[in-house]
Amino acid sequence: MNSEEIIITIRKSFVKILEHDNFELNESTTAKDVDGWESITHLLIMNDIEKSFDIKFKLMDLMSMENIGDLIKTIKKEIQA
DSSP, rough: HHHHHHHHHHHHHHHHHHHHOOOOOOTTTTTGGSTTTTTTHHHHHHHHHHHHTTTOOOHHHHEEEEEEEEHHHHHHHHHHH
């Protein structure tokens, strides 16, 4: 699965949880760039992404993610594991 396919799936989780699609996701996107992406919604989004990819994030991976690019790298790592 390539980065573009992963972003499409990630975006679905964001739209589902945030209930809007007024944002752009790219590798440099952070929570500051997306209305409604706050601590509580972050947990819900990460949970939905885990379900979408049938993976489970490690706590250290979650804590070290700074942007969507880091999330994509972590998803790729978990898919290949």
